[in-house]
Amino acid sequence: MYHSLWLFLRLVSTAQFVLGAAVFNWPDPLLDTLEDQLYLPGISASSELALDCLARDGSTVAAQWLRLAYHDMANHNSTTGTGGMDASILFEFTRPQDIGVGMFESLSDFAFSSNEYVGLADSIAMGAINAVIDCGGPVIPFRGGRIDATVAGPATVPEPQQDLASHIASFKAQGFNQTEMIMLVACGHSLGGVRKVDFPLIVTENVPTGIQTFALTVGFDNTLVHEYLNSTTENVLVVGSNITTRSDLRIFSSDNNVTMQRLASSTTFNTVCADLIGRMIDTVPSSVTLTDVIEPFNYKVTKTFLFPQNGSLTFLASLRIISSRNARTPTITMFWKERTGSFCPPKGCSVGTSDDTVADSSFLAQLKGVPFFDLFSFNASIDLKTSISHFWFEANDNDGSTPFVVDNNGANYTIHQDVVLYDPLRSDTSNPFSVLVVGVKGPGSNPSVTALTTLSGSDIPFTTSKTSVFTLDPSLPPADGYTFYSSSISHIGQLISSNTIHATINGTAYSRWVPSLDIG
Known part of the structure; x- marks a missing residue:
């Protein structure tokens, strides 16, 4: 299996040690959540679902995730500083250039990863990193803090029927020059292919699996490059019968194959792809500042x-x-x-x-x-x-x-305060009608206690928020100097991603973040 074969070589040859990594100063909900999702299995879909370049729908989960990430980034405009990795693809995946069964499936893979501090865009970026390593590719540093868009971005994803000038202009707007365009397309197309049902004008021949893959092998490597240079490729965007949609051919040959010859070196290919895919997922609106690289915290x-x-x-x-x-x-x-x-x-x-x-x-x-x-x-x-x-x-x-x-x-x-305390033993989070309990120190003076709850589900939009009010709970008598207030949260078909409990006691404001792992 890929996992067992790669591990030793990867530890020796491609593991990256990054200077200036993010420092975790507790409490930090953003870094806390992202580090868990990156380095603990089972916390995020992207940590497991694509392992060993797992097949799905005639392609691989990894190929679907990498395509999703690029299509989300592709509406970036480096001149205006708008668009980029912002999860706007959630509102765009039915567009002609974005269609495909893998798009919604991939979005669904990350549906339960967000909370109040971490959005879908960070999950999509993590998915791209895991897609590459799970298929044998290099380790790519991850920075967090992307902010999700609330509306669709412009329809600027490049399409195969466009001419070379249009492609160069599109990638330039995204922040990549012509050479980087060639490289990024080669890196991205090392996985996946074109599905006939989605693009019948591109895949004109009948294919048994319903998808014409870009390379004959499965895995993130430069097989696509060698097949192109050796004229053995079956990449439909190079040799397809529809000349108009031979976009890879136009792009790869646009500098007389100089760049593709460079990518024939596996070492160069991995280095280039790690850099460019890293730049791709770090392409965000100018108003967004990403964290330093997040390494495993000691x-x-x-x-x-x-x-x-x-x-x-x-x-x-x-x-x-x-x-x-x-x-x-x-x-x-x-x-x-x-x-x-x-x-x-x-x-x-x-x-x-x-x-x-x-x-x-x-x-x-x-x-x-x-x-x-x-x-x-x-x-x-x-x-x-x-x-x-x-x-x-x-x-x-x-x-x-x-x-x-x-x-x-x-x-x-x-421990900043002991006046408003979330009580895990008195709370009940074992059913879809969770009851959260907080203890308020002393009798208080008409305390105001609310919770902002982030819920994740399988319906678009995947993440919603609701505010609930805590009231005095007569079933819980005062004890140890604390009075107890409770709030019931209905979340049928949804998971509680996080809560932030807010309270005002005698004019003083308090808050307490309760991540999902703390409540059930």
Whole structure:
């Protein structure tokens, strides 16, 4: 299988180490979500569905994802700074140049990936990266922060019947010169083909599978280039009977094949394609600023909860660490300090792990040298009167080296407030009529508590938002100095992607982000 054959070679030859990578300062919902989707399997469709260049509809999932990404970007205008990777394809996939069963299927693949902070455009971009590596291609750096469009963009996707001048003008508008146009088309067309039912004027012959592929082999490589140069190609956009739609021939030969000769080198092909597809997915409206490249975070705090229980505050937290790949399991201790008063010793209160497990990594993470993650869980009992202001960790590798501190890049992991707390034990998220519960410290003064909930489903638009109001819950008596308010959220056929709980207590505003992994 592709997966097993590529892994060792990829770790040695193509894994990229990027300087200036994004730094995760907890809490950061955008980076938190994107890093999970990139490097944990099962979090996002794009981490698994295209593995081993999985076949679908006579083509591959990867080819469909790569086409979707280019067609989404192709309405960019580098002069005006509009368009680009902005998920406007959601409103465009029925246009003649965008049709194809793979377009809606691919959009559906990413339907449940968005939340309040991460949109469909980022998912489409991640899909392009995974499409390439899942078919044997190079690793492409990922930056996040794309913003989804709410309307269709201009119909500027190049079409096969257009002349060379039109193609050069289209790619120039997107930000690519003529040489880059040749390269990007060769990279993109290393996968996939043309479906007869969608483009009967291009595929004029009967093909048993219903699709005329661009190359005779499956995989992201330069076979297409060699078949073109050796005149053995069956690429319908080069040798098709409809001369008008031989767009690849016009593009590839537009500089007397100089660029295609360069791409005959596998090393050059991979380097060029990684750069150009990376530029393609990073082509965004000028109003959008992308993050730095997101690499696997060495240390990541997740699944944090603070809530009243049995006369104290229960604090749950998990620390995820990239595995050191040695035989020793590190010893991790969590420390914290009080919010008010004095309760902890000078070094801080502390607790050991309540559980430690191994978490699998995605294929992309493995290509970057991360075989798996170590996940350490903590369950601390916090004094109600003094509460908690911040926490940190001390890690001992048990190999004779000096223990080291994990403290949010020197800033500590700060608990900003203990007045409005999401309560996972009193909440019920096990059915389509979820009940969220928050505890409000003290009697309050007509507290106003709402939740902005992001719901993901299979219908367009895939992501919707609703605001719900929390009311005093008579079934939950006050306890440990907290009064409990609840809100019921109906989400039949939808998943709760995230909630942001907002509250105003005695004139002070509070908020708490609750990602999907925290609520069910």
